Amino acid sequence: MNLIPGANSASQGLRAEQVRLEVISQNIANARTTKTADGGPYQRQSVRFKAALGDAMAAQSSSSAKNEPTLEIVRDPRPAVRVYQPGHPDSDKEGFVAYPAINIHEEMADLISANRSYEANIAVMRNGRALAQQALSIGKR
Amino acid sequence: MTPITNSFSSNLAAAWARPAMGKTAGTASSVAGDTSVAAPGSRFGDMLSEMVQKTDASQKTSAATTGAMLSGQNVPLHQVMIASEEASISFQLMLEVRNKLLDGYQELMRMQV
Numbered sequence: 467m468n469l470i471p472g473a474n475s476a477s478q479g480l481r482a483e484q485v486r487l488e489v490i491s492q493n494i495a496n497a498r499t500t501k502t503a504d505g506g507p508y509q510r511q512s513v514r515f516k517a518a519l520g521d522a523m524a525a526q527s528s529s530s531a532k533n534e535p536t537l538e539i540v541r542d543p544r545p546a547v548r549v550y551q552p553g554h555p556d557s558d559k560e561g562f563v564a565y566p567a568i569n570i571h572e573e574m575a576d577l578i579s580a581n582r583s584y585e586a587n588i589a590v591m592r593n594g595r596a597l598a599q600q601a602l603s604i605g606k607r
Numbered sequence: 608m609t610p611i612t613n614s615f616s617s618n619l620a621a622a623w624a625r626p627a628m629g630k631t632a633g634t635a636s637s638v639a640g641d642t643s644v645a646a647p648g649s650r651f652g653d654m655l656s657e658m659v660q661k662t663d664a665s666q667k668t669s670a671a672t673t674g675a676m677l678s679g680q681n682v683p684l685h686q687v688m689i690a691s692e693e694a695s696i697s698f699q700l701m702l703e704v705r706n707k708l709l710d711g712y713q714e715l716m717r718m719q720v
Contacts, residue, residue: 469696473689480685591689598696605703 470594479587485537486513486580490573497568500556508566510542542567658704662697669694 468474489511499508516536544567552561669690676682 469700470693473693477686477689481683484683595692595696599699602696602699602703605707
């Protein structure tokens with residue numbers, strides 16, 4: 467039974483924002499990683515939400531899979547930042563070390579945005595629950 | 608409470624269905640009407656027991672999701688909360704339906720013979 471309106475979309479939105487937060491935290495943790503298993507510096511990752519323009523009315527009657535935003539974790543093709551550090555163990559023959567092109571300010575802004583989107587989805591859930599409870603109160607004497 | 612609601616609602620639904628079937632007996636269209644009344648799920652008692660089963664299913668889902676999260680599986684916290692809210696709302700709905708049925712029953716019982 468789908469008693470709480472908007473619960474399916476809100477649940478998928480919360481999951482999407484949670485994945486986004488995890489990717490951001492991984493980016494920040496690896497901001498200075500100069501060597502990965504692939505050999506080069508860490509490549510910044512971002513989350514791509516595929517367009518989920520499902521009809522809201524159709525989603526109500528059918529399963530929730532139709533309206534699910536598809537997540538894809540893609541690698542940012544930004545070139546690495548080269549810093550002249552001849553003493554570094556990962557420096558190349560010219561003395562440059564390739565650091566990941568991760569801007570902490572950009573990651574912080576994404577973090578705040580993910581936070582607010584999560585709160586917005588929670589607000590939708592709360593309102594949906596309030597609607598359901600008010601509908602139940604019609605019958606109360 | 609659940610077994611009482613089931614048998615009570617089925618009895619009440621049967622009591623309501625009997626006079627209707629008596630009125631429509633004997634006409635050609637009533638044969639089609641009888642088969643449509645007897646179709647599964649169209650009787651009020653069947654609908655009520657289906658609702659009770661769905662409420663029970665949502666309660667079980669909520670308990671299973673909470674247990675999975677507590678035992679360390681990769682269940683997101685919001686999914687646990689949403690499942691518990693759905694179970695709570697569906698349980699309240701079942702209570703309201705039960706109250707309405709009881710009110711109707713008491714109204715019938717208050718009738719002077």
